[in-house]
Amino acid sequence: MNKTIILNSRPIGKPQLSDFKLVEEEMPKITEGEILLKAKFVSVDPYLRGRMSDAKSYVPPFELQKLMGSGLVAEVTESQNEKFKVGDFVSGALNWKEFQVSTGENLLKIDDSVAPLSNYLGVLGMTGLTAYFGLTEIGKPQKGETIVVSGAAGAVGSIVGQIGKIMGCRVVGIAGSDEKVDLLKSKIGFDEAINYNTTEDMTNAIAEACPNGVDVYFDNVGGEISDAVHANINRLGRVINCGAISAYNDTSVLTGPRVEYFLIKKSALMQGFIVSNYAEKFPEGIKHLSKWLSEGKLTSTETIVEGFENIPQAFIDLFDGKNNGKMIVKI
Incomplete structure (x- = not known):
């Protein structure tokens, strides 16, 4: 059977x-x-x-x-x-x-x-392509900039952080346990990581981890964590909306801080996407991901x-x- x-x-x-x-x-x-x-x-x-x-x-x-x-x-x-x-x-x-x-x-x-x-x-499939195109097409990180990734120990987030390092950026991850924080820093190569479950003031913690502010935010989570990152976004910052797992199981629409203020004040960009938006460019993405994987620059x-x-x-x-x-x- x-x-x-x-x-x-x-x-x-x-x-x-x-x-x-x-x-x-x-x-x-x-x-x-x-x-x-x-x-x-x-x-x-x-x-x-x-x-x-x-x-x-x-x-x-x-x-x-x-x-x-x-x-x-x-x-x-x-x-x-x-x-x-x-x-x-x-x-x-x-x-x-x-x-x-x-x-x-x-x-x-x-x-x-x-x-x-x-x-x-994973890294050579939709997960890797989601990380690659979200970061490069919307985030457009420049060498020396600071990238923050929520859900950083997850499938997409862990690859985003590694691509950010390949592109010469400072990368800060947000995760939900000390074990994951250690994994991000010791194995995956993040510069800094924050355990949101043991951090009372996320806005201040992000400010301390990102002394030059946040240039690119790759958001897999949404909710209060994202509110804290938004408060630290730099002028002309880019916010990439990839996922909102914090709200997927909610049975009602939640309200929170409104984003218009920080977008206007910082002339920031916020854009959502799905990976199929870039289907015609998949061969390009797979080429880069495969090369980095073979060179040992990406860890699966x-x-x-x-x-x-x-x-x-x-x-x-x-x-x-x-x-x-x-x-x-x-x-």
Whole structure:
């Protein structure tokens, strides 16, 4: 039998295991022009929370009692498609199924001799491209500037910080534990890091960590943490809105300090984005990321959870900050 995971119910607040359902079905069979894929690695990402709600967004919501999906790395185990052979590895947006049939459309062949397969869901996948284009296209950091990253020990944030260092910037990360602060400074290469859970005055802590102010803020979190960074933004600063995980499980719209004042006062830019905005430039981004990875300038930080049935729990653990870097499920 083939294991699959469907959306059992729409979450209210933080997702629960009961919102997912493991369903077994007969093993699929391929026909002419098709390939059979076996899941190897599954990406779980905060943006999937939005797709679990029945609300308009930049991607359609998951349907109740239907399959869920995300970025996967899979192996071709059978092929009746001349473009793919048994043993090929591919990555792409696929369903949460152990085995599934594909025509090969929108799948990218990947090479495990270039980098570990899991990297194609992280530093060499959408995660790395999100960090690269958000920082370079919107942040436009200049050598000597100061970059602050919230959610800095997460999948995107950890790569943003490293790219910032490659570009000659001072990089300060914000994370939720002393362990993550130490990881950012000792392994990932941040100049300074702040534990927001043990810091009473974030505005002052950011000012101390950024004596020359904040030129670029890469925001993965939103909320009060971002309010504190905004208070330290420099004239002509750039704020990159990539994520707002602090609000993803809220059941009502929260209010807080308004941004217009600091934007006007500091002539600052604030822009949101999704990585697909830069789809035509993906080859350029992958080229840079691959080069930096091969040169040892980029470190891939991953949290690997094993077992298909553990995909829902790994996803839920994102909202408790249980991941260092990219959260990936190994099948």
